[in-house]
Amino acid sequence: MTALYTNAPEYFNDICEAVRLFIDTRRIELLHTPDAPPSGFFVLHTLERQGGMMTSAVRFFSDGASVSEYSFSCAVPAGALEMKREAKRASKISVYRALLRHFKTPLPWGSLTGIRPSKLLRDSESLLGEKKAASLFLDTFDVSLQKYALAKSILESQSGLYPADGELDVYIGIPFCVTRCAYCSFASYTPDVFKDAEARYTEALLAELACAKEIIGSRRVRALYVGGGTPTALSPANLAAVLERAALIADGADEFTVEAGRPDTITEEKLRIIKAAGARRLSVNAQTMFDETLRRIGRRHTSAEFAAAFNLAASFGFDALNVDLIAGLPGETSEHIAASLAQVISLAPENITVHTLAVKRASAFAAANMEAFPTDTQTAQALETAHTMLSASGYRPYYLYRQKYMKGSLENTGYTKPGKACLYNIDNMEELCDVLAFGAGAISKRLFQGGARIERAANVKDLKGYIERHAEMADFKRRLFQ
Numbered sequence: 488m489t490a491l492y493t494n495a496p497e498y499f500n501d502i503c504e505a506v507r508l509f510i511d512t513r514r515i516e517l518l519h520t521p522d523a524p525p526s527g528f529f530v531l532h533t534l535e536r537q538g539g540m541m542t543s544a545v546r547f548f549s550d551g552a553s554v555s556e557y558s559f560s561c562a563v564p565a566g567a568l569e570m571k572r573e574a575k576r577a578s579k580i581s582v583y584r585a586l587l588r589h590f591k592t593p594l595p596w597g598s599l600t601g602i603r604p605s606k607l608l609r610d611s612e613s614l615l616g617e618k619k620a621a622s623l624f625l626d627t628f629d630v631s632l633q634k635y636a637l638a639k640s641i642l643e644s645q646s647g648l649y650p651a652d653g654e655l656d657v658y659i660g661i662p663f664c665v666t667r668c669a670y671c672s673f674a675s676y677t678p679d680v681f682k683d684a685e686a687r688y689t690e691a692l693l694a695e696l697a698c699a700k701e702i703i704g705s706r707r708v709r710a711l712y713v714g715g716g717t718p719t720a721l722s723p724a725n726l727a728a729v730l731e732r733a734a735l736i737a738d739g740a741d742e743f744t745v746e747a748g749r750p751d752t753i754t755e756e757k758l759r760i761i762k763a764a765g766a767r768r769l770s771v772n773a774q775t776m777f778d779e780t781l782r783r784i785g786r787r788h789t790s791a792e793f794a795a796a797f798n799l800a801a802s803f804g805f806d807a808l809n810v811d812l813i814a815g816l817p818g819e820t821s822e823h824i825a826a827s828l829a830q831v832i833s834l835a836p837e838n839i840t841v842h843t844l845a846v847k848r849a850s851a852f853a854a855a856n857m858e859a860f861p862t863d864t865q866t867a868q869a870l871e872t873a874h875t876m877l878s879a880s881g882y883r884p885y886y887l888y889r890q891k892y893m894k895g896s897l898e899n900t901g902y903t904k905p906g907k908a909c910l911y912n913i914d915n916m917e918e919l920c921d922v923l924a925f926g927a928g929a930i931s932k933r934l935f936q937g938g939a940r941i942e943r944a945a946n947v948k949d950l951k952g953y954i955e956r957h958a959e960m961a962d963f964k965r966r967l968f969q
């Protein structure tokens with residue numbers, strides 16, 4: 488059991504995130520008294536303010552015995568929002584450092600638990616300047632020099648690629664996949680569910696999309712992204728209907744991307760439809776080039792089928808093709824990643840995205856008796872190998888994000904050949920412009936005060952609910968973008 492007492496329960500979730508950096512547990516029990524440390528792990532946290540200072544103190548117990556502690560103090564900033572942000576940071580830092588003293592394994596991103604480290608670095612640089620932002624990352628958050636350099640090089644790659652004022656992105660989601668990957672935590676429906684609902688979903692989506700032009704008004708669409716799920720899981724007729732509507736919205740946009748993530752959904756007919764609609768970028772995902780692993784993770788295609796689908800897509804002359812790979816898959820080490828990458832690089836895609844496996848609650852991995860996963864150290868080694876190989880082959884990291892329950896507290900990194908970066912990925916991960924999103928589970932975002940405040944409108948995730956309530960979803964968006 489892992490338990491926690493805090494005198495600042497409003498930060499319970501933040502403290503739990505920092506605890507989970509070291510302790511692999513879904514459930515952390517909140518105790519209402521600190522008096523008797525229970526068996527198992529116990530974190531005792533207090534947050535006090537005195538004068539102009541705030542102190543977050545942590546004592547860490549294992550089976551009733553105190554094994555480490557740490558206190559972190561900082562000045563109380565002016566403003567309620569800033570105060571809350573500092574309290575969260577101080578709490579995470581003190582938990583991270585107390586637990587590090589016990590477990591003795593520094594983590595690559597230190598006490599940072601957020602999804603967007605490069606956005607944090609960008610914001611910190613514009614607020615504090617480059618030097619102080621570097622010190623914040625390295626000395627306060629305990630980010631490793633290697634990960635700080637990665638975030639820094641991502642900001643350099645993004646230079647000159649940010650949206651202009653008033654531009655926005657459009658996202659269209661298709662929540663269907665041919666099979667469910669064992670690591671999937673998205674709302675994605677397999678054919679047993681979606682075959683009966685596909686036509687009604689397409690109809691609902693087209694109806695929801697009817698409000699797009701009215702909401703966009705005179706603004707310019709910078710990037711349009713059709714994702715999921717797997718859009719190419721749709722029948723040719725439904726895919727054509729969605730993409731023809733998408734093309735009207737993307738008219739004049741810099742970018743029009745379609746995810747064709749599952750090679751086993753790619754056919755010449757569907758590629759012709761995608762090309763005819765004007766999409767210029769496509770994702771075809773390998774995940775690994777080892778067939779045994781593909782079977783193990785619930786993908787129905789082989790590596791040879793991936794290569795054939797990729798080559799077929801390449802023959803259509805898209806501006807950019809992306810391939811995803813995953814580090815940390817069961818039974819795989821850095822040698823596997825190196826071998827998979829070598830094959831993928833030989834196909835010369837413009838973009839390669841290297842993910843780290845995240846084993847989330849809803850994933851089949853959580854319950855399945857899978858072959859041993861690589862250790863966190865092996866997964867970190869696999870990412871390093873990937874970075875070295877990609878850099879040597881002319882790819883540069885250009886966007887980055889992290890997820891909860893990611894192996895080794897690592898990250899996902901998108902690499903690109905010069906001039907081929909996906910603008911939608913940059914905008915989305917750095918939260919640089921409004922997003923108008925359509926389809927089940929899609930989340931529209933509107934930025935206020937240059938992104939200091941973000942309001943969201945989430946569409947219903949459930950397929951039946953979305954089909955019945957798509958008109959309401961359009962209304963939510965109208966209100967958000969009013």
Ligand code: SF4
Pocket residue numbers: 663664666667668670671672673675715716717748749
């Ligand atoms: S392709 Fe993506 S959305 Fe579909 S099942 Fe796999 S992880 Fe989930």
